[in-house]
Amino acid sequence: MTEPLLKIERLSVGFRTDGGELKAVDDLSLTVYEGETVCIVGESGSGKSVTSQSILKLLGRNGIIQQGEIRYKGHNLLGTSEQELRRMRGKDISMIAQEPMTALNPVFTIGNQLLEAIKLHSKRRRREAREYAVELLRRVGIPRPESIMNDYPHALSGGMRQRVVIAMAIASKPPLLIADEPTTALDVTVQAQILQLLKKLQKDSGTSILLITHDLGVVAEMADRVVVMYAGQIVEQADVDALFNRPLHPYTQGLMKAMPTIHTQTDEGEDRLISIPGNVPMLNHLPQGCRFHPRCPYSQPICRQAEPPLAAGNDKHLVRCWLTIPTETIQQAAGGIAI
Amino acid sequence: MTHTTSNINQLHPVHASKPIMRLDHVSTYYPIRRGILNRTKDYIRAVDSVTLNIYPGETLGLVGESGCGKSTIGRTMLRLEETHEGRIWFEDEEITRLSDRRMKPLRTQMQFIFQDPQASLNPRQRVGDLLAEPMHAHRLIEKGAIAEEVDRLLELVGLPRSSKERFPHEFSGGQRQRIGIARALSVKPRLIVCDEPVSALDVSIQAQILNLLQDLQKELGLTYVFIAHGLGAVRYISSRIAVMYLGRIVELADKNSLFDAPRHPYTQLLLQANPVHHPQLRSRPKTILEGEAPNPANPPQGCRFHPRCPYAQARCRKEEPQLDGGAHAAACHYPLW
Numbered sequence: 194m195t196e197p198l199l200k201i202e203r204l205s206v207g208f209r210t211d212g213g214e215l216k217a218v219d220d221l222s223l224t225v226y227e228g229e230t231v232c233i234v235g236e237s238g239s240g241k242s243v244t245s246q247s248i249l250k251l252l253g254r255n256g257i258i259q260q261g262e263i264r265y266k267g268h269n270l271l272g273t274s275e276q277e278l279r280r281m282r283g284k285d286i287s288m289i290a291q292e293p294m295t296a297l298n299p300v301f302t303i304g305n306q307l308l309e310a311i312k313l314h315s316k317r318r319r320r321e322a323r324e325y326a327v328e329l330l331r332r333v334g335i336p337r338p339e340s341i342m343n344d345y346p347h348a349l350s351g352g353m354r355q356r357v358v359i360a361m362a363i364a365s366k367p368p369l370l371i372a373d374e375p376t377t378a379l380d381v382t383v384q385a386q387i388l389q390l391l392k393k394l395q396k397d398s399g400t401s402i403l404l405i406t407h408d409l410g411v412v413a414e415m416a417d418r419v420v421v422m423y424a425g426q427i428v429e430q431a432d433v434d435a436l437f438n439r440p441l442h443p444y445t446q447g448l449m450k451a452m453p454t455i456h457t458q459t460d461e462g463e464d465r466l467i468s469i470p471g472n473v474p475m476l477n478h479l480p481q482g483c484r485f486h487p488r489c490p491y492s493q494p495i496c497r498q499a500e501p502p503l504a505a506g507n508d509k510h511l512v513r514c515w516l517t518i519p520t521e522t523i524q525q526a527a528g529g530i531a532i
Numbered sequence: 533m534t535h536t537t538s539n540i541n542q543l544h545p546v547h548a549s550k551p552i553m554r555l556d557h558v559s560t561y562y563p564i565r566r567g568i569l570n571r572t573k574d575y576i577r578a579v580d581s582v583t584l585n586i587y588p589g590e591t592l593g594l595v596g597e598s599g600c601g602k603s604t605i606g607r608t609m610l611r612l613e614e615t616h617e618g619r620i621w622f623e624d625e626e627i628t629r630l631s632d633r634r635m636k637p638l639r640t641q642m643q644f645i646f647q648d649p650q651a652s653l654n655p656r657q658r659v660g661d662l663l664a665e666p667m668h669a670h671r672l673i674e675k676g677a678i679a680e681e682v683d684r685l686l687e688l689v690g691l692p693r694s695s696k697e698r699f700p701h702e703f704s705g706g707q708r709q710r711i712g713i714a715r716a717l718s719v720k721p722r723l724i725v726c727d728e729p730v731s732a733l734d735v736s737i738q739a740q741i742l743n744l745l746q747d748l749q750k751e752l753g754l755t756y757v758f759i760a761h762g763l764g765a766v767r768y769i770s771s772r773i774a775v776m777y778l779g780r781i782v783e784l785a786d787k788n789s790l791f792d793a794p795r796h797p798y799t800q801l802l803l804q805a806n807p808v809h810h811p812q813l814r815s816r817p818k819t820i821l822e823g824e825a826p827n828p829a830n831p832p833q834g835c836r837f838h839p840r841c842p843y844a845q846a847r848c849r850k851e852e853p854q855l856d857g858g859a860h861a862a863a864c865h866y867p868l869w
Contacts, residue, residue: 236734237705336823350824380597381761382821385805389820407735410807414814433811451739453764454809455791465746466768468739472704488736 196267197224198369198401199248204261206240206247215476216259217243219425225369230395230402232412232433234448235422236473241405244422245371248403249282250275265369284314287362291374293354296361297346303330303357304342307364314365329360334390352383356390363394370394373405388414409452413437421445424474424484427503430511441512443489444469483515491516550623551585552723552755553609558582558618559779560601560608564829576829578604580779581618583855586723591749591756593770593787595763595802597825600776602759606725609757610642611635622723640670643716647728649708653700659686659711660696666718685714688751689744706737713744717752725757730765742769763806767791775799778828778836785860795862795869798837835865 206218218240225231235241246252248263248270263270265285270278282288290296298306307326311317317325323342330338333356346354355375362370372391376384388411395402404415412419412433419436421429421444429442440446450467471488474480480487486496495515503513559582561575579601586592594602607613609620611627620628622638630638646652653662663682667673673681683693689710700708709729716724726745730738742765748754760766766773766787773790775783775798783796794800801821808814823840826832832839838848847865855863 236736352824381763381807382597382802382805383824384807385820386822388807408807409735410809413809413811414807416811437810437812448735451736452809453739453742453762453768455763455767455803455806456809465743466739468743469736470740472706473734473736 195226197226197264198266199225199403200262200264201244201248202262202264204244204247204263205259206243206252207257207259208243209255209257210477212477214257217256217425217476218247221261221422221427223420223427223430225401225403227368227401228395228399229417230404230415231418231420232404232406232416233420233422234406234409234412236407238424238473238476239422240425241407241422242373245288245373245403245405248371249286249288250278251288280314283310283362283367284365285367286369286371287365287367289355289358289362289370289372289375291377293351293358293378294346296358297354299346302343302345303349307342307357307361310361310364325364326360329364330357332394333357333360333363334386335360350383352379352386355379355383355387359387359390359394363398363400366398367400369401369403371403371405374407375404376411377407384411391415409448410454421448424479425476426484426513427511428485428513430503430509432508432510435508435510441506441510441517442485442514443491443516444485447488447490483513549587551621552588552623553586554621555582555584555605555609556619556621558584558605558608558620559616560604560613561616574829575616577779577831578828579608580831582779582781584774584781584784586755586757588722588755589749589753590771591758591769593766593773594757594759594776595761595766595773596776597802598761599778599825599828601779601828602776603727605776606644606727606757606759609723610639610644610725612644636670640666640672640719641721642723642725643719643721645709645712645716645724645726645729648732649705649712650700652712653708653715655700657699658696659698659700659703662700662711663696663714663718666715670719672719681718685718688717688748689714704737705733706740709733709741710744713741713748717748721754723755723757725759727759728761729758731760731762738765745769763791763803775802778825778831780836780863781855782837782864783860783862784855785862789860793860793869795860795867796837796864797841797843797868799862800868801842835863 202222204218204221205216207214207216221244233241233244247258258271304326308322311322311325327338330341335341335353335356376387394400406412416433419431419433420427423444429445440449447469451469453466469488474484482498483496483501486492501513501515503511504518505511506517558579560579561577563572564574564576566573582605594605596602604613608615615628619626627638660682663685664678667678682696686693686695691710730741746769749756758769770787773787774781777798783799794803801819804818805821819842821840834850835848835853838844843866853863853865855861
């Protein structure tokens with residue numbers, strides 16, 4: 194295969210807190226190839242957003258990248274100066290956040306902000322830039338784009354604001370789009386419109402998308418490949434069909450069973466949802482051994498003692514679970530701990 | 533709306549019993565105030581002439597896009613919003629204009645569970661006090677028995693007894709929702725309006741809370757109004773579902789009938805907007821509902837859905853359809869079946 198567009202290797206990210214340094218992302222590796230959509234799925238505290246923020250060094254003051262490499266077209270982003278990164282943001286890699294108001298300035302018009310995004314990376318003259326801005330708004334499905342240019346963000350609905358943010362993000366045709374829960378704050382009808390828009394943009398311009406979500410439905414709708422995260426680690430990674438046909442990690446299996454779908458016919462009180470017991474662990478109280486073992490229905494003694502490696506099964510399907518590893522290998526690794 | 537609507541629910545065999553709550557052409561408007569005199573210029577018609585029966589022991593799901601009025605109906609039912617027009621009964625008593633004093637004893641019968649338990653629990657009160665407070669306020673049981681009752685409530689919602697010594701912030705989102713549920717149950721209500729009770733929770737925790745709500749319903753014979761935008765959760769927990777659009781109920785049916793064979797074009801498109809549950813279903817053709825719901829201050833003439841409806845005809849632009857009769861009711865001139 195060709196060189197990946199984005200290659201994250203052995204990334205660990207910590208946060209300074211009053212109670213000491215917490216590791217939010219632990220030894221994470223992933224790749225995004227040209228034109229593909231990779232989804233990172235996980236619950237709160239899984240490290241999915243932190244991973245996406247570290248790519249463009251948007252971690253904030255308390256975040257520290259403890260180890261690892263993030264390569265964009267072979268170029269190490271972690272060694273890049275802030276000045277150079279500023280040039281890359283928007284031009285090479287763009288980001289779409291969950292809440293569009295965090296990306297829009299309430300005191301400037303849509304036109305103002307869009308023109309700023311356009312002019313930052315191109316030498317278009319004012320009139321040309323304005324024409325391009327209107328065209329962008331039209332492309333993301335905004336009705337009456339000329340008049341919207343003069344509106345302030347508060348005058349638009351959540352879905353329209355997210356379209357504006359997407360228009361700003363694609364203004365300089367970046368090869369990589371990072372979308373962190375882009376539809377979570379929206380109605381399901383508007384979510385369907387935005388997901389369709391992202392698919393269309395990808396088809397038209399071959400953009401790669403790194404999509405962060407908690408919703409397996411969005412994953413099923415969008416992903417080519419999926420990374421499942423739990424408590425800061427990747428627990429499973431596979432092609433989307435493989436993951437949905439045969440989820441290997443008990444956590445992934447649990448998530449799929451716990452998700453009530455509109456297609457399941459149920460009679461009143463007849464069947465129950467299969468839930469994952471317990472709570473998502475806090476990063477300062479991570480369990481020993483496998484981080485999922487206290488909630489896992491198949492937990493064995495070894496799961497409490499040693500952390501399982503992320504190991505490859507068939508077809509590059511990676512999974513972090515002792516149950517998928519042959520017994521002899523475990524015995525060697527665990528130094529003779531009884532299983 | 534026509535008078536047939538009030539008979540719809542009674543036609544349904546499961547609901548032969550007397551309704552626990554009845555809404556008759558209920559409207560709830562929010563004033564739009566403008567100018568330096570802050571005069572009311574217009575109204576947002578959040579709920580516009582809704583007629584609905586809720587039967588003991590059922591779970592009525594309320595779904596629709598944001599701004600459709602589903603939360604406002606829930607709040608209106610419990611008199612948390614003033615009714616503009618129409619009448620509300622709780623069993624045989626009309627509660628539309630009851631004074632606070634006469635409403636108070638009824639408040640123990642009807643409770644509310646909020647989306648964000650963090651916002652509904654006083655952060656400075658220990659969980660034990662949070663649960664005891666409503667019992668004190670309504671003088672439901674003797675003081676000496678309250679501590680025991682708190683323990684029983686905690687056990688009921690699956691929290692350890694030691695929780696009563698702790699503060700709400702010490703709990704996770706799912707546990708806090710359990711506290712919110714326990715508090716609602718502390719006054720032994722019969723009707724509970726749950727407004728997006730699992731939307732703020734992690735996926736793995738949502739199922740726990742949905743199961744808990746269902747167990748409690750069976751054990752205590754509760755009636756639920758379940759408001760949510762997550763259609764999967766609604767299908768799982770509801771017995772009947774009402775679909776709302778711009779302040780009106782556009783479809784009302786048994787849940788399986790509604791999901792498997794919707795009659796209103798809006799319901800059909802709302803269901804199709806839900807993401808697929810397996811990547812192999814991606815290629816299945818679907819129509820995307822374009823645009824967004826219009827401003828409820830100024831709803832479209834005729835059928836409120838006609839500007840977005842793929843099947844709209846001349847009649848839909850002029851004449852507003854009413855909810856038709858039958859167990860599976862829809863407000864559409866040209867229903868899908």
